[in-house]
Amino acid sequence: MKLYEIIIDAKASDFLNQTVKEGVLIDDANKVIANKCGIQNFFTSDAEFIELKDSLNGHGLASNRNHTEYGDYQTNRLLTDKIVEKLVKEGINPEVMLEPTFGEGNFIIAAIKAFTNLDVIYGVEIYKSYVWQAKFSILSLFIEEPELNKPKIYLHHENVFDFNFRLIAEGIKSDKFLILGNPPWVTSSQLGALDSVNLPAKSNFKNHKGLDAITGKGNFDIAEYITLMMMDNFKSQNGNLVFLIKNSVVKNIIQDQKDRVYPISSIRTYSIDTKKEFNASVESCVFFCELNRPADFTCSEYNFYTDESPKNEFGWYKNKFVANISKYAETEDFDGNSSIVWRQGLKHDCSSVMEINCLEGSLINGNSDILDVENDLVFGLLKSSDLKNNIVSKSRKFTIVTQTKVGEKTSYIEEKYPKTFAYLSKNKSFFDKRKSSIYIGKPDYSIFGIGDYSFKPYKVAISGLYKKSDFTLVLPQNEKPLMLDDTCYFLGFDKLEHAVYTYILLNHRKTQAFLNSITFLDAKRAFTKNNLMRLDLCKIAKNIPFQDIEKEVESISKKHSIQATTDTWYDFQYSLQESPLFAFV
Numbered sequence: 001m002k003l004y005e006i007i008i009d010a011k012a013s014d015f016l017n018q019t020v021k022e023g024v025l026i027d028d029a030n031k032v033i034a035n036k037c038g039i040q041n042f043f044t045s046d047a048e049f050i051e052l053k054d055s056l057n058g059h060g061l062a063s064n065r066n067h068t069e070y071g072d073y074q075t076n077r078l079l080t081d082k083i084v085e086k087l088v089k090e091g092i093n094p095e096v097m098l099e100p101t102f103g104e105g106n107f108i109i110a111a112i113k114a115f116t117n118l119d120v121i122y123g124v125e126i127y128k129s130y131v132w133q134a135k136f137s138i139l140s141l142f143i144e145e146p147e148l149n150k151p152k153i154y155l156h157h158e159n160v161f162d163f164n165f166r167l168i169a170e171g172i173k174s175d176k177f178l179i180l181g182n183p184p185w186v187t188s189s190q191l192g193a194l195d196s197v198n199l200p201a202k203s204n205f206k207n208h209k210g211l212d213a214i215t216g217k218g219n220f221d222i223a224e225y226i227t228l229m230m231m232d233n234f235k236s237q238n239g240n241l242v243f244l245i246k247n248s249v250v251k252n253i254i255q256d257q258k259d260r261v262y263p264i265s266s267i268r269t270y271s272i273d274t275k276k277e278f279n280a281s282v283e284s285c286v287f288f289c290e291l292n293r294p295a296d297f298t299c300s301e302y303n304f305y306t307d308e309s310p311k312n313e314f315g316w317y318k319n320k321f322v323a324n325i326s327k328y329a330e331t332e333d334f335d336g337n338s339s340i341v342w343r344q345g346l347k348h349d350c351s352s353v354m355e356i357n358c359l360e361g362s363l364i365n366g367n368s369d370i371l372d373v374e375n376d377l378v379f380g381l382l383k384s385s386d387l388k389n390n391i392v393s394k395s396r397k398f399t400i401v402t403q404t405k406v407g408e409k410t411s412y413i414e415e416k417y418p419k420t421f422a423y424l425s426k427n428k429s430f431f432d433k434r435k436s437s438i439y440i441g442k443p444d445y446s447i448f449g450i451g452d453y454s455f456k457p458y459k460v461a462i463s464g465l466y467k468k469s470d471f472t473l474v475l476p477q478n479e480k481p482l483m484l485d486d487t488c489y490f491l492g493f494d495k496l497e498h499a500v501y502t503y504i505l506l507n508h509r510k511t512q513a514f515l516n517s518i519t520f521l522d523a524k525r526a527f528t529k530n531n532l533m534r535l536d537l538c539k540i541a542k543n544i545p546f547q548d549i550e551k552e553v554e555s556i557s558k559k560h561s562i563q564a565t566t567d568t569w570y571d572f573q574y575s576l577q578e579s580p581l582f583a584f585v
């Protein structure tokens, strides 16, 4: 039978029909139901009582809602059962449990089935249909298996952000407490785009506490907020917190733990196959921690489906936040400040006009227009996908480089390059439509990520988007420097040999181990300027045996017909120390 978009099985429906039959009062019905399945105040009001009676008579109500807004990814029964089974194996057998956003109630059902000592279950959920669904499913469970341990179950139809969890915390007398669930998978910026109000009042909570805003834009995950809310409200409560959350949320929690110092320990995650379990393309895990313990600052990562020892440990190590503590401990000598500044490639936000292909000698833009422009401002352009090879000297795409530095006037183009100017002005509307505020008040056809460094003939580059940590040596194309787009980061050089040495140093197994030890591959942009700036080229050059450099220079020269020797190796090392940034190292 379908009721409020939800399914109620025949036995539960018959039981309810009997219980709410004509003449029965709400309090009596609630008592009967509580006796049967433990749910307290099944009907919270007369209106609900009448509503259900009507619905059982075939007048089911359906409501519409935006599942994105509520970060709605219900956990399947098989998975909730397996998670709870794992908890039992680890000796967790709570007396009091809380599911702060219980949805259809699958965690609650799994808990009732597996935890034999449960006295009380608390749950909160904003979506009325799910509250009914959870109630009906729990009722069905106890009709099927009446011998199960029957805790008192309080299911609240409320907003988690308004709910007074302190009241629950103050009432808990047991030392065996468990917070279990899967909070909403949605970020504040996604909610902003939907004009949603499903946000806590303190939306800028990270800034309020003066912590580093991890995204830099005040964006945060609702699940992160709810996890911290739980840690805050139940910090004096002995027990465990077990949440299914995105890996990025766990990373943020551990990163902020240095400032927040929540009394949580034995922090660990069990990675799950999110595609299989939720049909979602994001890395997620089951996050475990013990509450009311001396604070820990690291997290061990396991696989949920196997019983293997931890595959990794990340977190704070000697005052540094790192992705792989053991790898980092072996290579920490490389951690410092790069003496050369890593740059992001150029940004134009106008691909239909500025991303140009070359077909049979003709330049063609994204609108299929053939370009008739002077050659001077046309440069080869590499995107992340072009950095697959070790050495690149040819581009698939081209772009028009309208400025030599950010904010430079572009009026010179009209006089010096009339054909290029005609092309740009014909397509001016595409530039004017660019949404980003960085273009406001800037000269027409402005670009970003441009400076002296863009015109360096030799570059060593990496894609920020791909999970591949090796670096590409970028050489000029027809004696013109190749440009990189803003998904890439690079160092620029005037001398080929200096670029070759850097390429060898950065791809050396030890440097790669160091870079991987500080890189969170789950992040949208795995390699960031911050991480790359930690590669201390001076220290790396001193640490890597000269023979390794010699061997590689020889091999590259032979394989790629590059005229490079080690003659300028010491000159290169000296230049690193002379570099203006070295003074701050």
Ligand SMILES: C[S@@+](CC[C@H](N)C(=O)[O-])C[C@H]1O[C@@H](n2cnc3c(N)ncnc32)[C@H](O)[C@@H]1O
Pocket: 069, 070, 071, 072, 073, 074, 075, 076, 100, 101, 102, 103, 104, 105, 106, 107, 124, 125, 126, 127, 130, 158, 159, 160, 161, 181, 182, 183, 184, 185, 198
């Ligand atoms: C990822 S789903 C998980 C549901 C359930 N915990 C499970 O594991 O199947 C998140 C749940 O949070 C609920 N939710 C979203 N925003 C909420 C809010 N402000 N207050 C309470 N519940 C909320 C959604 O309706 C949804 O049921």
